[in-house]
Amino acid sequence: TLTQDVFPIIGSLPLDLIQPRHIADALRPTWLEKPETSSRIKQRIHAVMAWGWAHGHCLSNPVDVVTHLLPQQPSKTVRLQHQPAMPWRVIPSFIAEHVRNRTRYDVTRAILEFLILTAARSGE
DSSP: OOOIHHHHHHTTTTTTGOOOHOOOOEEEETTTTTTHHHHHHHHHHHHHHHHHHHHHSSSSOOOGGGGSSSSOOOHHHHHHHOOOOOOOHHHHHHIIIISOOOOOOOHHHHHHHHHHHHHHHTTT
């Protein structure tokens, strides 16, 4: 987060004195361990520095070159581990045993069966 990772390193520096190395030092502890979080932090720092540049507080945005000072992050395809699909032949017994096996109506079970039968995604 900005409070834990960024402010201790660059929080007290005037915008015109912040160098790419300062930002790299702030991002380095989480850059490889939490790439998504680090990328979001970098975007927020970039927005602040862009504001400073637009208002004449600094000559350039040091965030633009900070990735040259940090190791390359693993690609998203390497970071993601998808939940394996259930074999289709097992699905009827799974529904019979875990979804329709209850005497009391449960909306969660109905939604799960709808999801299984339609392959709908949560955002649809």
